Amino acid sequence: MTAVADTPLDPTDVVRVQVPHRSARSELRAIKIVWRRELIRFLNDRMRIVTSLVQPFLFLFVLGGGLQRLASAGTHGVDLKTFIYPGILCMTVMFTAMFSAASIVWDREFGFLREMMVAPVRRSSIVIGKCLGGATVAGAQGVIVLAIAGLVGVPYAPGLILGALGLQLLLAFAITAFGLSVAIRIKQMQSFMGVMQMIVMPMYFISGALFPSSGLPTWLTVLNRIDPLAYAVDPMRRLVFGHLNISAAARHALDPGITWWGWRMPALLEVGVVLGLGLALLSVAIWEFSATE
Amino acid sequence: MSDSQAITVRSLRKQFGDFEAVKGVSFEVGTGEVFGFLGPNGAGKSTTINMLCTLLTPTSGEARVAGHDVVRERDDVRRNIGLVFQDPTLDGYLTAAQNLKLHAELYGVPPALVAPRMEQVLTMVGLWDRKDGQVLSFSGGMRRRLEIARGLMHSPRVLFLDEPTIGLDPQTRRSIWDYIRQLQEREEITIFMTTHYMDEAEWCDRIAIMDQGQIVALDTPERLKAGVGADRVTIQTADNDSAIAALHARFGIEAQVSEGAVSFRIEAGEQFVPRLFAEFDPTRNPDLPAISGVSVSRPTLDDVFMSFTGSTIRDAEEDPSKLRNRVMMQMMGGRR
Ligand SMILES: Nc1ncnc2c1ncn2[C@@H]1O[C@H](COP(=O)(O)OP(=O)(O)OP(=O)(O)O)[C@@H](O)[C@H]1O
Ligand SMILES: [Mg+2]
Numbered sequence: 270m271t272a273v274a275d276t277p278l279d280p281t282d283v284v285r286v287q288v289p290h291r292s293a294r295s296e297l298r299a300i301k302i303v304w305r306r307e308l309i310r311f312l313n314d315r316m317r318i319v320t321s322l323v324q325p326f327l328f329l330f331v332l333g334g335g336l337q338r339l340a341s342a343g344t345h346g347v348d349l350k351t352f353i354y355p356g357i358l359c360m361t362v363m364f365t366a367m368f369s370a371a372s373i374v375w376d377r378e379f380g381f382l383r384e385m386m387v388a389p390v391r392r393s394s395i396v397i398g399k400c401l402g403g404a405t406v407a408g409a410q411g412v413i414v415l416a417i418a419g420l421v422g423v424p425y426a427p428g429l430i431l432g433a434l435g436l437q438l439l440l441a442f443a444i445t446a447f448g449l450s451v452a453i454r455i456k457q458m459q460s461f462m463g464v465m466q467m468i469v470m471p472m473y474f475i476s477g478a479l480f481p482s483s484g485l486p487t488w489l490t491v492l493n494r495i496d497p498l499a500y501a502v503d504p505m506r507r508l509v510f511g512h513l514n515i516s517a518a519a520r521h522a523l524d525p526g527i528t529w530w531g532w533r534m535p536a537l538l539e540v541g542v543v544l545g546l547g548l549a550l551l552s553v554a555i556w557e558f559s560a561t562e
Numbered sequence: 563m564s565d566s567q568a569i570t571v572r573s574l575r576k577q578f579g580d581f582e583a584v585k586g587v588s589f590e591v592g593t594g595e596v597f598g599f600l601g602p603n604g605a606g607k608s609t610t611i612n613m614l615c616t617l618l619t620p621t622s623g624e625a626r627v628a629g630h631d632v633v634r635e636r637d638d639v640r641r642n643i644g645l646v647f648q649d650p651t652l653d654g655y656l657t658a659a660q661n662l663k664l665h666a667e668l669y670g671v672p673p674a675l676v677a678p679r680m681e682q683v684l685t686m687v688g689l690w691d692r693k694d695g696q697v698l699s700f701s702g703g704m705r706r707r708l709e710i711a712r713g714l715m716h717s718p719r720v721l722f723l724d725e726p727t728i729g730l731d732p733q734t735r736r737s738i739w740d741y742i743r744q745l746q747e748r749e750e751i752t753i754f755m756t757t758h759y760m761d762e763a764e765w766c767d768r769i770a771i772m773d774q775g776q777i778v779a780l781d782t783p784e785r786l787k788a789g790v791g792a793d794r795v796t797i798q799t800a801d802n803d804s805a806i807a808a809l810h811a812r813f814g815i816e817a818q819v820s821e822g823a824v825s826f827r828i829e830a831g832e833q834f835v836p837r838l839f840a841e842f843d844p845t846r847n848p849d850l851p852a853i854s855g856v857s858v859s860r861p862t863l864d865d866v867f868m869s870f871t872g873s874t875i876r877d878a879e880e881d882p883s884k885l886r887n888r889v890m891m892q893m894m895g896g897r898r
Binding site for chain 2: 284285286287288289290291295298299302306309310313379380381382383384385386387388389390
């Protein structure tokens with residue numbers, strides 16, 4: 270069964286490799302390798318592609334379609350599905366990004382993480398590669414949901430599509446970074462998924478993905494303003510609503526924006542908050558990962 | 563410290579909380595040597611390997627591998643070592659070739675060398691024709707061989723093998739040893755390995771016996787065995803229990819039953835056999851069971867181990883259910 274080369278090769282035939290010293294290029298290569306592996310993993314896992322789309326579609330068509338009759342008075346003639354569509358765009362990438370972060374727990378359970386940890390590359394390259402991989406995979410998933418914009422009355426404007434995709438990538442990056450900073454501490458898949466559900470689901474509901482963030486009870490307003498996800502959902506809604514042809518009253522009621530004592534935050538600032546937070550979480554993940562033995 | 567040694571270790575210690583897993587070990591491994599670490603479960607073998615390969619930071623002490631300090635020159639150490647961990651670390655979703663390619667890229671193997679080197683290492687472990695098979699479909703022995711091939715992809719100067727043959731059938735274990743020997747001849751590589759199997763330790767140039775975080779003996783297998791002195795005598799009888807009782811009563815010997823035969827240790831075994839037969843002669847002592855066979859063997863590493871640690875190493879590795887429990891526990895994430 271085990272074919273051993275019975276005529277020992279001439280030692281001069283041995284292909285001898287010199288491992289080069291570490292450099293910026295080798296780090297970039299490492300980032301690319303980890304990133305590409307995430308992609309290969311994702312493409313091989315058709316189940317995951319399908320399952321992480323189930324929830325967004327369920328929310329969009331069942332919840333959106335089902336509650337339409339109740340809500341029509343308050344939506345000023347705008348379809349509820351159209352209203353929650355920006356929130357659904359965010360939701361899609363959130364779930365996919367969470368799964369991507371989970372792969373580090375998975376890799377640990379199956380030992381592969383060690384293979385990467387002893388390679389002559391920085392731990393930060395591994396984390397950055399994972400993060401970019403998570404963002405890319407989530408972006409790909411987001412494209413699928415963007416593709417159905419027409420079904421919910423949202424036009425296929427190039428500016429809208431590019432902007433939405435950019436926001437999705439940013440959000441996916443931040444969520445992956447968040448997931449990684451949690452995942453590095455957790456050794457088991459089940460606990461990780463549990464913890465993520467416990468943190469991310471409430472954050473999602475509070476973010477205003479499914480309702481306008483004005484005129485809420487005070488406690489909910491406070492929670493909403495400190496929920497980082499709100500700062501990703503709001504620019505997405507603004508972007509989508511910017512391309513809708515609706516009455517001023519509807520716009521005012523449905524897209525009030527995030528206000529602090531009456532001052533409406535500019536979209537760019539909101540995006541900056543998400544970006545800043547994503548980078549901070551990435552640093553935390555890198556720091557934690559470098560400190561683990 | 564001299565850098566002509568592949569590995570130099572001085573008073574290396576590792577503390578986990580208030581538990582001291584490695585209690586100050588010192589040793590040197592020469593370039594091109596096959597050096598074995600032998601010890602029961604929990605002796606601290608893996609912990610020592612992990613410190614040498616920079617995965618764990620020592621609590622105190624020093625170690626140099628391939629001429630570099632494991633704490634201050636981590637990357638230089640990593641570039642020069644290959645590793646096969648105790649627990650598998652392959653990506654099951656990738657093929658054998660993809661696993662090796664990923665490894666080569668992580669280590670920055672020049673692209674032109676990846677294919678020829680891959681062919682060489684895969685041929686050596688007999689997996690060249692399975693290179694496009696998904697690792698999930700491989701048997702345990704194939705995975706182990708693939709991991710060895712992967713550890714060799716970047717031509718390391720020192721190869722660490724943490725129990726490379728655990729749970730494998732004798733034939734596969736044998737072939738893994740053939741690769742190790744080939745490597746030593748062809749690539750001037752230093753091999754540091756741990757094992758539970760006494761018979762394997764015999765193959766090493768030198769072995770260190772580790773027990774409870776300390777090295778209790780370190781020498782060539784021959785010299786360690788010579789140090790024990792006493793031979794092992796094994797006899798076959800129709801009635802083991804009464805033979806043991808008789809040995810105790812007449813010679814003061816503590817014998818045990820092992821593998822269905824009565825065995826005991828005694829100095830100068832060959833000279834003892836005639837006395838034994840005289841005593842067990844049925845014409846003289848008809849009440850004693852007849853001896854139907856006898857063998858005398860020189861001390862084995864089992865005996866060496868016993869004499870240094872006061873216990874046998876057998877328990878852990880020969881009970882497959884224990885092994886399975888351990889694997890299960892590790893899969894449940896008990897340990898990284
Ligand atoms: N990360 C850790 N935290 C706490 N204790 C640890 C850790 N790693 C190992 N230990 C303990 O250190 C001791 C030595 O473990 P080690 O894995 O080095 O043993 P070993 O000789 O390799 O044993 P085995 O033959 O079972 O592989 C054990 O008692 C183990 O429980
Ligand atoms: Mg071990």
